[in-house]
Amino acid sequence: MRRIPLLAALILFSVAPSFAKDRHSGNDRASFGSDITVAEGETAGDIACAFCSVHLHGDVTGDVAVAFGSVTVDPGHSIAGDAAILEGDLNLGEGSTVNGDLAILAGSDRLGEGSAVHGSRAVIPQPLGTLVLFSPLLFLAGLIWLIVYIVRRSSYRFPVYPQGQGIQAPPPPPH
Template sequence: MKKCVLLAALLVCLLGFATGVSFAESANIVSHGSHDHVSFGSTIDINEGDSASDVVCAFCSVRIHGNVSGSMVAFFSNVSVDSGKTINGDTVVFGGKLALADQSHIDGQLVLFGGELQQAPTAEISGDRVVMEGPGWLLFVLLPFLIPIGIVWLIIYLIRRNRYQFPAYPGGRRF
């Protein structure tokens, strides 16, 4: 049963990220709403009294002081929701921190993978939630990329070590 939940959560995270990336690529051509927020590497602030339709963020932070009427996808990003504020759609956070203040509310489903959930006692999540906290899950996902990188590094290290001779110092040995 745990394997099914793990695979389902991973699939949801990857689909959420793929949807966010495809949305971010098409945001310059076709805007789904006048209040969509898409960012790569910079902070998104939704101010008090403002509302946002959909929010997509990669390698940045999201501070919600207003309401989000659509869904939110955050990839390696931190998200903070002020007290009394609502995210009406689904929320996906991959490799980041989600902080829900008092009286904040997520109407849709929550998927948090490889990050941290800080939920106040009065914060509420209406839909289903899949929460896999901790950076160990990210290592599990990134391991297929780390192994080839390590092999390439080892090959380069061995070639450079044999190619360059260290100078002989007077009175010392040659290595």
């Protein structure tokens, strides 16, 4: 009796992805370490890139996400979705647009004449952005140091000196 609801749930979850609608043309691109270039007259869907740069000579109908790289948009072209850049820059040519939101951590945005970001824009520049990026690692390193310090302090027996810190007092002067 328990198998029927389990079987129904299994069928529902296996068939559900076929009903999902893709909002893009399926021309998505992803790369790790090598640059992505959208040619003139070409249209791309979502773009994801790590340790590389994105050069847009055409349009993007989805979002752009770049980690440790930059995004360059030629004049007159657009990004229809959001743009998120970590440790990199956004260079918009003249008349280029980002129709969604823009988020840049540890980087900058260089907007050309007549270019625009239609959504909200959050840019945290280089020194502060790097600190924000690595602050969880700094906190974790401090926590590990504190634990090691407490364990070493509790397991080490300090010697007891008769005169305090191991320095013998000079003998008293004769009278």
